[in-house]
Amino acid sequence: MIAPGIKRGTAELAVLSVLEDEPLHGYEMARRIAEQTHGALRFTLASLYPLLYKLEKRGWVCGSWETSQTGRRRRCYRLTTEGRKKLAPIRQEWAELFRALKRLTKVSHA
Amino acid sequence: MHDWEALVRERVAGISLEPEELREVIAELAGHLEETFEQFRRQGVTEVDAVERTLSQVKSWQSLSRKIQIARCQENIMTNRVRQVWLPGFLMLFLSLILLMVIQFIGPKPLFVSIQGWRMTAPVAVIYVPWLLSLLLVGAMGAYLASRAGASRRATLLSIMFPVLPYSVFFVIWIPVSLILDDHVGHNTMFSALLMGLVAWVVLPGVALLAGGLPVQILKSRRRASGQAARA
Numbered sequence: 027m028i029a030p031g032i033k034r035g036t037a038e039l040a041v042l043s044v045l046e047d048e049p050l051h052g053y054e055m056a057r058r059i060a061e062q063t064h065g066a067l068r069f070t071l072a073s074l075y076p077l078l079y080k081l082e083k084r085g086w087v088c089g090s091w092e093t094s095q096t097g098r099r100r101r102c103y104r105l106t107t108e109g110r111k112k113l114a115p116i117r118q119e120w121a122e123l124f125r126a127l128k129r130l131t132k133v134s135h136a
Numbered sequence: 137m138h139d140w141e142a143l144v145r146e147r148v149a150g151i152s153l154e155p156e157e158l159r160e161v162i163a164e165l166a167g168h169l170e171e172t173f174e175q176f177r178r179q180g181v182t183e184v185d186a187v188e189r190t191l192s193q194v195k196s197w198q199s200l201s202r203k204i205q206i207a208r209c210q211e212n213i214m215t216n217r218v219r220q221v222w223l224p225g226f227l228m229l230f231l232s233l234i235l236l237m238v239i240q241f242i243g244p245k246p247l248f249v250s251i252q253g254w255r256m257t258a259p260v261a262v263i264y265v266p267w268l269l270s271l272l273l274v275g276a277m278g279a280y281l282a283s284r285a286g287a288s289r290r291a292t293l294l295s296i297m298f299p300v301l302p303y304s305v306f307f308v309i310w311i312p313v314s315l316i317l318d319d320h321v322g323h324n325t326m327f328s329a330l331l332m333g334l335v336a337w338v339v340l341p342g343v344a345l346l347a348g349g350l351p352v353q354i355l356k357s358r359r360r361a362s363g364q365a366a367r368a
Contacts, residue, residue: 053168072199
């Protein structure tokens with residue numbers, strides 16, 4: 027399990043990355059993050075929505091209400107152009123951090 | 137069938153957001169809880185356990201409410217302050233200075249008022265009557281811009297009075313401090329000069345700004361109140 031402090035730092039990257047391919051609503055976003063990280067990163071309602079609202083305020087994601095085929099109204103978030111621009115340097119920073127940690131700790135699969 | 141919206145509404149009652157915004161937040165959180173619950177049910181979890189596990193996603197609703205409030209409002213507070221106070225305030229200050237310069241160059245001669253009536257002995261206050269009249273319009277514009285941006289009564293008053301703030305600082309802080317620090321100032325004449333300056337550059341312009349701004353502020357707040365009543 028990854029410690030909450032480390033998870034907190036990766037949260038923005040996780041959300042922006044999962045939105046890169048297609049717009050998603052909050053529940054689906056959390057589900058995909060858990061699935062793609064094999065459960066290492068899990069977002070609960072309490073951790074996801076304050077972050078989504080913060081990213082929306084910054085203009086990195088944009089939410090809009092959509093009605094699904096089952097008639098359920100959900101707020102879907104899509105990555106904005108600004109969010110897409112921000113994703114690249116954040117990814118770069120994390121990649122650098124992983125490389126540095128790998129060198130430091132000599133962990134073979136960091 | 138669980139009423140997730142009612143549950144969320146009850147638990148996030150402390151969030152201070154616009155009603156429409158709050159409704160959206162409640163609907164969104166309730167939707168998330170509903171889907172989580174349904175997923176647990178599909179996995180064969182009993183209803184009671186599913187509810188419990190769904191609700192365990194939020195350890196403290198109070199903390200969640202606070203985080204949502206901060207996330208949704210923090211930047212609003214900043215931008216609102218800029219739109220409601222600083223922008224109209226500085227705009228009106230700039231406009232009042234331009235008007236004063238124009239009036240000094242091409243306007244009629246100012247009134248010279250001495251503390252001893254019309255006998256021109258120092259100290260003398262210089263009063264630009266056309267400028268004071270133009271401040272009626274400046275005050276009205278300040279009130280209009282601040283009210284349009286949704287400013288509170290206090291913020292609107294601050295925007296209206298903003299053009300006299302530099303003069304107030306000058307007469308209320310700068311000159312008294314200079315008097316204390318500088319031995320070469322003639323203290324006997326300074327008090328009356330200070331008084332004259334205050335009247336000419338703070339009190340009269342302040343009254344003119346308020347006379348122009350307050351009716352607009354009252355009109356706008358009445359319109360806003362009647363609009364809200366109509367929506368309710």
